[in-house]
Amino acid sequence: MYTVADLKKGLKIILDGDPYLVVAFDFVKPGKGQALYRTKMRNMINGSLLDRTYRSGESFEPASLEERQMEYLYKEGEHYTFMDQQTYEQVVMEEETLGDAKNYLLENLKAEVMLFGEKAIGISLPNFVNLRVTATEQWAKGDTSGNDSKPATVETGYVLRVPPFIEEGELIVIDTRTGEYSTRVKG
Amino acid sequence: MKSDALWLRARVIKAVRDFFWKRGFLEVETPLLIPANAPEEHINPVFTLPSSWQLQTSPEMCMKRLLCAGHQKLFQISHCWRSDERGSRHLSEFTMLEWYRAGCDYQELMTDCEELLQYVASTCRPDSRCFERNAMTINPFAAWKRISVQEAFSRFGNSDVLDCLRKGRYEEILTSVIEPALADFGTPVILLDYPVELAALARVKPENNTLAERFELYVGGLELANGFSELNDPLEQRRRFEEANAVRSSAGHSLLPLPEPFLETLGLMPDSAGIALGIDRLVMLTAGVDSIDDVVAFTPEDL
Numbered sequence: 103m104y105t106v107a108d109l110k111k112g113l114k115i116i117l118d119g120d121p122y123l124v125v126a127f128d129f130v131k132p133g134k135g136q137a138l139y140r141t142k143m144r145n146m147i148n149g150s151l152l153d154r155t156y157r158s159g160e161s162f163e164p165a166s167l168e169e170r171q172m173e174y175l176y177k178e179g180e181h182y183t184f185m186d187q188q189t190y191e192q193v194v195m196e197e198e199t200l201g202d203a204k205n206y207l208l209e210n211l212k213a214e215v216m217l218f219g220e221k222a223i224g225i226s227l228p229n230f231v232n233l234r235v236t237a238t239e240q241w242a243k244g245d246t247s248g249n250d251s252k253p254a255t256v257e258t259g260y261v262l263r264v265p266p267f268i269e270e271g272e273l274i275v276i277d278t279r280t281g282e283y284s285t286r287v288k289g
Numbered sequence: 290m291k292s293d294a295l296w297l298r299a300r301v302i303k304a305v306r307d308f309f310w311k312r313g314f315l316e317v318e319t320p321l322l323i324p325a326n327a328p329e330e331h332i333n334p335v336f337t338l339p340s341s342w343q344l345q346t347s348p349e350m351c352m353k354r355l356l357c358a359g360h361q362k363l364f365q366i367s368h369c370w371r372s373d374e375r376g377s378r379h380l381s382e383f384t385m386l387e388w389y390r391a392g393c394d395y396q397e398l399m400t401d402c403e404e405l406l407q408y409v410a411s412t413c414r415p416d417s418r419c420f421e422r423n424a425m426t427i428n429p430f431a432a433w434k435r436i437s438v439q440e441a442f443s444r445f446g447n448s449d450v451l452d453c454l455r456k457g458r459y460e461e462i463l464t465s466v467i468e469p470a471l472a473d474f475g476t477p478v479i480l481l482d483y484p485v486e487l488a489a490l491a492r493v494k495p496e497n498n499t500l501a502e503r504f505e506l507y508v509g510g511l512e513l514a515n516g517f518s519e520l521n522d523p524l525e526q527r528r529r530f531e532e533a534n535a536v537r538s539s540a541g542h543s544l545l546p547l548p549e550p551f552l553e554t555l556g557l558m559p560d561s562a563g564i565a566l567g568i569d570r571l572v573m574l575t576a577g578v579d580s581i582d583d584v585v586a587f588t589p590e591d592l
Contacts, residue, residue, distance in 0.1 A: 105371050122529040128376045128377050129374065129375055129379055130376060130378075130460070130464045131331070131374060131375025131376075131379060131460075132463050132464055132468075132488045132512060133332060133505055133512060134329070134331065134332075134483075134488065134489070134515070135332075135459060135460040135487070136375075136459075136460050137329050137331065137374070137460075137461065138460050138461065138464060155461065158373075159540070159541065215427075287500055
């Protein structure tokens with residue numbers, strides 16, 4: 103168990119059954135008065151923010167979170183299934199929890215899945231992923247319209263802006279942190 | 290810490306020292322390691338092994354014994370320790386200024402505060418002669434506001450201070466409603482006449498025994514100093530220490546030893562007044578920074 107003296111930015115605790123990350127903390131103590139421990143916490147499942155003030159003597163259950171490398175297998179409706187290659191254990195993550203990460207999920211992609219108990223609550227992808235362009239308009243040679251990018255759809259269904267010279271069937275590198283085109287995979 | 294901040298800190302401390310020397314105060318040093326601090330409900334001393342003596346939480350016990358010995362005007366700048374206090378305005382080890390005057394009450398200390406802040410502003414911020422905090426300018430040369438604690442709670446907190454104390458809401462209202470309201474004054478503010486429950490070592494007001502002659506100095510909403518007319522009745526002081534220990538015990542805190550030699554001499558202390566001012570916070574104010582980390586050479590985390 104943690105006590106109020108352990109509170110600091112970055113601490114992970116369980117509150118009402120959910121894991122919370124302490125994102126801001128201050129110790130307040132008016133002259134001759136009791137100490138107050140002011141925190142701002144983020145729910146690690148739904149991202150909502152919460153302000154809570156504690157007093158000395160209160161204690162907290164640590165939130166034990168585990169990050170494990172897993173491979174993306176398949177999706178069914180809004181449920182995405184991942185598997186631990188070592189233990190063959192499978193977990194299912196909702197589309198809502200995945201957020202933008204769903205744009206880059208191609209079968210067999212390896213990613214770090216954050217587990218809270220049995221529940222997958224987040225995912226960290228490699229910074230760059232390679233995806234094949236499945237649809238984009240032909241670039242007309244001699245186009246002087248001045249457009250330096252055009253839309254392209256990749257094999258996961260994600261649509262992004264790419265340079266005009268990119269053609270259907272090409273493999274491109276996407277930065278998963280920004281969702282933007284990075285470069286073309288040559289050969 | 291940046292070299293600018295270290296120089297400013299040194300200048301503030303020199304200005305404080307010059308201020309009291311010019312006024313004929315005796316600068317003293319008293320032991321930092323002592324067998325007993327004044328037991329208080331919400332202050333936890335740092336104990337040392339193997340003697341189980343304590344680092345001082347304030348030089349108050351020894352300073353008052355010097356008043357008992359006949360000294361009239363005293364000041365000290367020393368380190369103090371309070372266990373488990375760490376935040377943007379707190380360090381477990383910090384620097385405290387305390388000064389004491391025999392033959393005076395808390396009113397004279399308020400005047401000292403005015404003159405001290407004016408002196409520090411003039412010498413350490415000669416261009417503006419004002420302090421800056423959270424984009425507010427605080428002018429120590431304009432007439433200071435003095436507000437009773439009761440009035441502050443009813444005016445800014447729309448509540449009764451005794452009621453807040455009973456319900457355990459005192460600290461919450463004070464820090465989240467009243468202190469921010471005090472930050473909006475363009476001058477330092479003095480909150481005065483605290484309920485006796487919040488003044489373990491202060492004298493009660495002759496005309497109202499539910500209030501103590503205690504005040505706090507706020508500048509830009511930052512609590513800077515706590516002063517009071519000193520209680521010099523040894524029996525009443527012993528009773529209050531024992532009461533503080535009873536509250537500590539019921540809250541699961543350790544019982545603290547009583548400072549017996551202090552209690553034995555307290556009867557000899559003339560009517561006096563004394564005050565403690567946080568030097569680190571005064572430097573924060575002079576530097577215009579929000580965090581105590583920015584005004585010390587090292588924080589505990591740096592060590």
